[in-house]
Amino acid sequence: MALGVLDIVLLTLSVLASxxxxxxxxxxxxRSTPLEYMLGGRSMKPLPLALSMMVGTVSAITIMGNAGEMYAYGTQLWMMDVGIVLALVIVAKVFIPIMHPLHMVSLYEYVERRFKSKWLRQATVVLQLLGGYIFIGFLLYPPSIALQAFTGLPIIANISIIGVTCTLYSAFGGVKAVVYADVFQSLVMIAGVLAIVIQGSTMIGGLDVVWDINYHNHRIEFLNLNLDPYQRHSLWLCVILGFFFTLGTYGVNQSQTQRYFSTGSVTQAQWVLYYAAMGMVFLRALIHLSGLVIYAHFKDCDPLTAPNSIPDPSTVVVKYVLQILTQIPGLTGLFVAAVYAAVLSSISTQLNSMTALLWEDFLKVLPVFKNWSEVKVGGLQKVLVFAAGVLGIVLGLAVSQLGWSFLRALFAINGALSGPLIGLFLTAVYLPWVNIKGASTGFVVSIFLNLWLAFGQLTQPKAPFLPLSRDNCTTPDPVIVTTAEPLNITTIITPTNQTTLAPETTVSDEEMMHPIYSLSYCLNSLWGTLFCIIVAIIVTAVTGANTPEDVEEKLIAPKSWVLFQRSLTLQAKEFFHKKVLRKPSISREENEVKESELDTKDPLQAPVPNNKDDVESRGAV
Known part of the structure; x- marks a missing residue:
């Protein structure tokens, strides 16, 4: 075990505090009511909600994965933050003014009201529940591998400890417990990442030295303006990735929208996102800097290319902490506490939001719960959170048996599923012409197309790392050479001096398969969004568009509603009235008023026609 007494004390205090x-x-x-349990009575303050929103998406996988990304592939992914900020502003300016005044608990109630379809609402909820439960298992497994290296506990024990802890405080305390535990955990996470940045940069000579080392080893890249969609990362691809990731997470996902639903006004809800944007940029910057610090330390003795090592960049964080932070008592415990805090915050967010969906979208309407008191319903919700936590622990244990290959598939599938949901909500908000047939067809078709694309991408070889070196390792590593089958003879050669660069992958025509599978994964959500919107428009054009009488005005973006009222169909009718029939265009309401006035007036007192046209028109009547 790599933890000393002080490390164990810090870690224990962190978990007990949560x-x-x-x-x-x-x-x-x-004796809290369901509204208090799920939304804190809609009276919570923006700042703690923003911190909760921030750490709810910055999981332990983000800490390890993004730092590893900077180490192995460079800083281009950092530009994802530009897309994140842009999308948060759009959610604050467009989505919140429409969604918050509806006083919903479940975000997907909006889908039912906009399209007048119960089944489409439940379809979106089922998609979220399936993704949420699997995501809990995904959140529990990778950090447990890292924690095994620090605590000496087996993976099963780490999964159980994390799962039980967050399940208990989420079940008993409701959204307030989750939010204020997240506030504490955000401070722990910042401190843990700062430990790497400060201690590591101090040992090397400062952040300027760290930056210089990374620059001269081709890690610093921000303005790759290449428009090629087949490259892994570029400025445009990373901005698109951040933009749609944020729309999917903060705009159309119950786990995060439930945070700003917990405020008392639209303005407060918007400030939740503004605060979250600032906190997100700061915390992600620290994580990215930690990856550069780790590279500066390992630049001449890379652990990823060592024999029998796991070629996953996220593992370098663990190796760095074991080598460097263990030299100072308490720092390792602080980092491990940060990993625990990141897992706890992300899982508790999922548990709370999934319980809200289960109750609001499925159980609340059942006759058996019709006469239940609010206190009794609150107790049931606690049971639901606890049951969801137990299921999450079971799924975490199941994922641990599948290995790292499962994680790549889950990343691809989760990214593929967010696009159709974004497309459905953008269609609902901005395209009031689209009817239920178009929306549901676009939603379903885009899910299948995006899943097909995601599974196809999994067949592609992994992108090679930037150059890595083992020139200055103290002990030369044996080179393992294996002959071609069927002889399968292995020879071990121990060199006196060895340089290892990043493994370069040679991709054959058979491996490339269909060119569409080689498109950057950054575009997956964009494709799903476009598939949904385009199919919805086409099906609506065939089946007949909505009219203003079919849609509630408050469910549509104001500018879209103005265009909707002056749609092409209505303008064509008006043109026909004025130019062909030579009659003034009047609204339905005005027409009804005039007809009622004619019915109530005495025919003998009707005004004398002034011209020939009036006589002919009255004769026609």
Missing amino acids: AAIGVYYGVKGL
Whole structure:
């Protein structure tokens, strides 16, 4: 075990503090109503909600994965933050003014009201629930591998400890426990990442030296303006990735929208996102800097290309902490506490939001719960959170048996599923002409197309790392050479001096398969969004568009509603009235008023026609 006494004390205090917050709000809200349990009575303050929103998406996988990305592939992914900020502003300016005044608990109630379709609402909820439960298992497994190296506990024990802790405080304390535990955990996460940045850069000579080392080893790249969609990363691809990732996470996902639904006004809800944007950029910058610090340390003795090592960049964080932070008592414990905090915050967010969906979208309408008191319903919701936590632990244990290959598939599939949901909501908000047939067809078709694309991308070889070196390793590593089959003879050669660069992957025509599978994964959500919108428009054009009487005005973006009222169909009718029939165009309401006035007036007192046209028109009547 790599933890000393002080490390164990810090880690234990961190986990106990999160549990204590849950116990406090659980005791305080024993008789809380469903609204208080799920949304804090819609009276929560923006800043703690923003911190909760920030750490709810920055998981332990983000800490390890993004740092590893900077190490192995360079800083281009950092530009993803530009897309994140742009999308957060759009969600604040467009989505919140429409969604928040509806006073919803479940975001997908909007889908039912906009398209007048119960089944489409439930389809979106089922998609979210399946993704959420699997995501919990995904969140539990990778960090447990890292924690095994630090704590000495087996993976099963780490999964169980994390799962039980966040399940208990989420179940007993409700959204307030989750939010305020997230506030504490955000501070722990920042401190843990800062430990790497400060200690590592100090040992090397400062952040300027770290930056210089990375620059001269081709890690610093921000303005790759190449428009090629087949490259892994570029400025445009990363901005698109960040933009659609944020729309999918903060705009159309219950786990995050539930945070700003917990405020009392539209303005407060918008400030939740503005605060979250600032916090997100800061925390992600620290994580990215930690990856550069780690590269500066390993630049001449890379652990990824060592024999029998796992060629996954996220593992370099663990190796760095074991080598460097263990030299100072307490720092390793602080980092491990940050990993625990990141896992706890992400899972508790999922548990709370999935319970809200289960109750609002499926259970609330059942006759058996019709006469239940609010306190009794609140108790049921606690049971649902607990059951979801137990299921998440089971899924985490199941994922641990599948290995790292499963993680790549899950990343691809989750990214593929967010695009259709974004497309459905953008269609609902901006295209009031689209009817239920168009929306549901576009949603279903885009899911299948995006999944097909995601599974096809999994057949492609992994992108090679930037150059890595083992020139200055103290002990030369044996080179393992294996002959071609069927002899399968292995020879071990130990050199006196050895240089290892990043493995260059040679891709044959058979491996490339269909060119569409080689498109950058950054575009997956964009394709899903476009598939959904285009198919929805085409099907609506065939089956007949909505009219203003079919849609509630408050469910549509204001400028789209103005265009909707002056649609092409209505303008064509008006043109026909004025230019062909030579009659003034009047609204339905005005016409009804005039007809009622004619019915109530005495025919003998009708005004004398002034011209020939009036006589002919009255004769026609």
